[in-house]
Amino acid sequence: MKRGIERIIITILADGNVDMGRYLGEAGFSALVDITYNDSITKRILFDTAGSTPALSHNIQVAEVDPTTIEMIVLSHGHWDHVGGLMDALNMICRSTK
Numbered sequence: 001m002k003r004g005i006e007r008i009i010i011t012i013l014a015d016g017n018v019d020m021g022r023y024l025g026e027a028g029f030s031a032l033v034d035i036t037y038n039d040s041i042t043k044r045i046l047f048d049t050a051g052s053t054p055a056l057s058h059n060i061q062v063a064e065v066d067p068t069t070i071e072m073i074v075l076s077h078g079h080w081d082h083v084g085g086l087m088d089a090l091n092m093i094c095r096s097t098k
Contacts, residue, residue: 009034013059014050016081022062026055028081032065046073046089051081053088060092067092 010033014026028051036042044065050056060067070093075083 004038005035006038007034007036009036011063011065013063014055023059024055026059027051028079028084029076030056030059030082030085032060032063032070044069044071046070048076048082049073049085049089051084053085056085057088057092 010031013023013030013032015029016027017025029048030050031047033045033047034042035045050059067089070089073086073089075086
């Protein structure tokens with residue numbers, strides 16, 4: 001059986017918006033991408049890491065995401081508002097796996 005994508009869910013963690021309800025507003029962009037394949041295996045990707053560490057960390061918690069489930073971080077480009085939370089994201093993932 002050929003492996004195919006069954007579902008993609010994108011959760012926005014930061015989009016430059018100040019008023020995001022329980023989420024902290026943050027310059028830049030970050031999204032969580034969950035890809036479920038037809039063999040029921042799900043891959044979780046953090047796409048960009050927004051502009052700062054406190055907001056990214058807070059918003060991941062609000063989204064009820066276990067950082068150990070993030071398998072990959074993809075950076076669209078090197079501007080600060082897309083990579084500013086990178087070290088925090090790496091620390092959350094590594095701290096959670098110890």
